Amino acid sequence: MDILTVARHAGVSTATVSRVLNSSNKVKSSTASRVRASIEKLQYIPNTSARSLRSGKTNVYGLVVSDIRNPFFPDLIEHFESLATSHGIDVTFANTGYSEERLLAGITRLLERNVDGIALLTSEVSQAAIDKLHESAVPVVFLNQPTIGAEFKNITIDYVQGFSDAVEHLRMLGHRKIGFVAGPPNLSSAVRRREAFLTALNARSLPMKSEWLLEGDHKTTGGQFAAEHIFSMQDPPTAVVCSNDMTAIGLLQTAHRLGRNIPGDLSLVGFDDLFLSEIVQPPLTTLHLSRREIATRAFYALHSGNANASASRSSVIQPSLVVRASTASIARSDRESQPRQRRSSRR
Amino acid sequence: MDILTVARHAGVSTATVSRVLNSSNKVKSSTASRVRASIEKLQYIPNTSARSLRSGKTNVYGLVVSDIRNPFFPDLIEHFESLATSHGIDVTFANTGYSEERLLAGITRLLERNVDGIALLTSEVSQAAIDKLHESAVPVVFLNQPTIGAEFKNITIDYVQGFSDAVEHLRMLGHRKIGFVAGPPNLSSAVRRREAFLTALNARSLPMKSEWLLEGDHKTTGGQFAAEHIFSMQDPPTAVVCSNDMTAIGLLQTAHRLGRNIPGDLSLVGFDDLFLSEIVQPPLTTLHLSRREIATRAFYALHSGNANASASRSSVIQPSLVVRASTASIARSDRESQPRQRRSSRR
DNA sequence: GACGCCGCTGTAAACGATTCCGCCAACGAC
DNA sequence: GTCGTTGGCGGAATCGTTTACAGCGGCGTC
Numbered sequence: 001m002d003i004l005t006v007a008r009h010a011g012v013s014t015a016t017v018s019r020v021l022n023s024s025n026k027v028k029s030s031t032a033s034r035v036r037a038s039i040e041k042l043q044y045i046p047n048t049s050a051r052s053l054r055s056g057k058t059n060v061y062g063l064v065v066s067d068i069r070n071p072f073f074p075d076l077i078e079h080f081e082s083l084a085t086s087h088g089i090d091v092t093f094a095n096t097g098y099s100e101e102r103l104l105a106g107i108t109r110l111l112e113r114n115v116d117g118i119a120l121l122t123s124e125v126s127q128a129a130i131d132k133l134h135e136s137a138v139p140v141v142f143l144n145q146p147t148i149g150a151e152f153k154n155i156t157i158d159y160v161q162g163f164s165d166a167v168e169h170l171r172m173l174g175h176r177k178i179g180f181v182a183g184p185p186n187l188s189s190a191v192r193r194r195e196a197f198l199t200a201l202n203a204r205s206l207p208m209k210s211e212w213l214l215e216g217d218h219k220t221t222g223g224q225f226a227a228e229h230i231f232s233m234q235d236p237p238t239a240v241v242c243s244n245d246m247t248a249i250g251l252l253q254t255a256h257r258l259g260r261n262i263p264g265d266l267s268l269v270g271f272d273d274l275f276l277s278e279i280v281q282p283p284l285t286t287l288h289l290s291r292r293e294i295a296t297r298a299f300y301a302l303h304s305g306n307a308n309a310s311a312s313r314s315s316v317i318q319p320s321l322v323v324r325a326s327t328a329s330i331a332r333s334d335r336e337s338q339p340r341q342r343r344s345s346r347r
Numbered sequence: 348m349d350i351l352t353v354a355r356h357a358g359v360s361t362a363t364v365s366r367v368l369n370s371s372n373k374v375k376s377s378t379a380s381r382v383r384a385s386i387e388k389l390q391y392i393p394n395t396s397a398r399s400l401r402s403g404k405t406n407v408y409g410l411v412v413s414d415i416r417n418p419f420f421p422d423l424i425e426h427f428e429s430l431a432t433s434h435g436i437d438v439t440f441a442n443t444g445y446s447e448e449r450l451l452a453g454i455t456r457l458l459e460r461n462v463d464g465i466a467l468l469t470s471e472v473s474q475a476a477i478d479k480l481h482e483s484a485v486p487v488v489f490l491n492q493p494t495i496g497a498e499f500k501n502i503t504i505d506y507v508q509g510f511s512d513a514v515e516h517l518r519m520l521g522h523r524k525i526g527f528v529a530g531p532p533n534l535s536s537a538v539r540r541r542e543a544f545l546t547a548l549n550a551r552s553l554p555m556k557s558e559w560l561l562e563g564d565h566k567t568t569g570g571q572f573a574a575e576h577i578f579s580m581q582d583p584p585t586a587v588v589c590s591n592d593m594t595a596i597g598l599l600q601t602a603h604r605l606g607r608n609i610p611g612d613l614s615l616v617g618f619d620d621l622f623l624s625e626i627v628q629p630p631l632t633t634l635h636l637s638r639r640e641i642a643t644r645a646f647y648a649l650h651s652g653n654a655n656a657s658a659s660r661s662s663v664i665q666p667s668l669v670v671r672a673s674t675a676s677i678a679r680s681d682r683e684s685q686p687r688q689r690r691s692s693r694r
Numbered sequence: 695g696a697c698g699c700c701g702c703t704g705t706a707a708a709c710g711a712t713t714c715c716g717c718c719a720a721c722g723a724c
Numbered sequence: 725g726t727c728g729t730t731g732g733c734g735g736a737a738t739c740g741t742t743t744a745c746a747g748c749g750g751c752g753t754c
Binding site: 045046047048052058068069073074075077081082090092093094095097106111112113114220253256275276279280281 | 392393394395396397399400405407415416418420421422424425428429432437438439440441442444452453456458459460461567596597600603622623625626627628
């Protein structure tokens with residue numbers, strides 16, 4: 001079932017069939033409808049390989065993410081995919097599992113597939129990967145890669161403002177000893193989050209003991225590890241900010257296991273606002289990061305050609321603080337130098 | 348950069364280059380290595396469109412899932428994808444959001460892409476979808492579709508045994524009044540789970556009030572709804588089995604909100620064993636369903652040709668009960684005819 | 695020495711679409 | 725009546741591979 005069969009059936013040439021397929025306006029409407037009838041009758045489906053061989057376009061975007069098990073990414077994928085398919089574009093998928101090796105392999109695969117664009121919604125981009133993308137001239141959009149040159153599009157997230165809000169929230173609650181559980185040090189997004197946190201601390205002249213600065217892995221295991229450390233410290237922080245929600249949730253879980261109370265013994269702030277954050281006990285105070293917005297910008301960065309490229313490059317996504325129940329006023333024994341206080345006025 | 352350039356550079360014909368590309372054994376090894384050197388030198392990447400136009404194979408599988416936000420599916424996707432890419436196959440992805448319409452649209456897209464196989468790891472398959480797949484003659488594997496004819500492969504899950512284990516577990520704990528929160532009635536997997544539960548109840552001559560048979564949506568919202576119902580009943584069940592973990596987690600969350608204790612006031616069993624189940628408080632007793640196994644069987648059902656087709660069709664996946672902390676011996680006020688009891692011996 | 699066979703390689707015809715040209719009829723202007 | 729223009733359509737080249745077929749040395753066999 002090829003285009004020639006349709007052409008014969010409709011009594012026209014293949015060129016004309018192709019034109020109605022691609023909705024060229026140079027076909028008389030009576031001819032067009034006759035062709036369309038034949039297409040319908042014969043159940044003709046154009047061959048994608050032939051199409052993209054000739055036209056050079058595949059109508060496929062590659063989407064690469066770090067860790068599909070982190071609920072942050074399924075949201076992202078869903079939005080990206082539904083946006084893409086509504087524009088007639090399919091998405092092939094690559095999961096790196098935070099491995100640079102798998103990232104490079106994934107990019108190679110996508111390049112071999114001649115995808116029309118690649119959304120690299122991941123953090124562990126190595127120089128080798130960037131070089132490879134650079135020489136293949138395929139449109140690429142990154143998520144929050146500060147070191148990326150202007151030849152690539154980049155969606156930036158305002159970590160500084162986000163963590164500033166988080167720290168300020170804790171400060172208002174009376175916390176002065178605030179710890180941080182970072183992500184893996186080879187992840188640029190994790191590094192930037194950590195720096196943004198430290199900036200927020202500095203701006204408020206809050207103390208930072210290196211002991212309070214823990215390293216996680218952006219998974220629950222990192223949080224579990226951190227919890228064990230924190231609750232065995234001589235001088236523990238009274239509040240902890242985590243580099244992402246999964247870390248905070250792992251911490252929460254271990255706190256439970258150790259018989260500690262959140263937020264009674266420790267206030268906890270996450271980052272991402274996974275749906276999980278509402279579900280855990282206590283519901284997690286966290287920074288909301290809109291997946292829909294990221295997916296939308298990523299898609300249009302690839303799709304709109306270069307139309308509003310510069311506009312979308314300059315824009316920045318703002319996280320917003322969502323206060324739930326994992327943070328509370330500093331109280332009880334933690335407020336060392338002050339008398340015990342029942343509660344602050346009314347609330 | 349095409350194959351002709353490489354051929355000239357290596358001083359051979361395009362046919363020979365193609366042969367080394369496809370590792371035909373009919374090329375002298377000295378020639379082959381010369382060609383390989385040229386490929387390397389010129390950074391040649393074969394054009395996938397041309398390849399699949401000529402060969403009729405795309406080396407792409409379609410993977411369609413119901414709801415990527417349900418953590419069950421990311422696990423599935425990850426395993427499927429890593430298996431596929433390790434065999435040189437890419438996967439393009441479709442999310443149906445439980446919508447038959449989107450399912451049909453997704454299948455159409457995949458068919459237009461000429462994928463070499465489709466894994467339909469979803470439940471809401473309509474007859475229209477089946478017909479479409481049938482006439483396209485593309486290899487397809489379904490997940491647990493009892494009505495599917497023998498012309499399709501099908502991975503079956505032993506719900507009867509699974510729910511039997513769950514009910515037996517509750518019965519051993521002393522529960523006699525056991526409710527069920529089902530999934531959407533138009534989802535065949537949900538219907539079959541419900542039936543399996545009822546079978547388990549019957550086999551033990553346990554009572555079933557229709558009031559205890561609730562309907563959810565396989566998301567947390569369904570569980571929330573169910574919790575509100577259950578805790579306002581005159582004669583509530585003492586234990587509830589849920590059609591999946593998301594439902595159980597929603598129920599758990601609302602129980603918390605209503606000030607009820609799980610498992611004190613109600614024992615709870617889920618289905619799937621999401622990683623979430625370990626994280627919620629209390630950790631959820633549930634039926635473990637191996638995503639790796641499903642993904643593996645799905646992949647090989649498509650990939651191994653017809654080699655061990657019949658073997659894989661006949662095999663069945665067994666869920667296994669994982670006992671955590673959301674189920675407990677019936678106790679306190681729920682044991683109507685018995686005196687209140689402080690706790691069971693030691694613990 | 696003729697012949698057949700075998701291992702390796704090249705030639706060229708597909709695969710199924712898109713699209714550049716060029717053609718033709720119709721029509722208006724002069 | 726001639727000519728130019730324009731809208732609509734067809735012919736055929738082209739995209740980059742794969743692969744059937746054929747060719748061509750060299751070698752063993754009789």
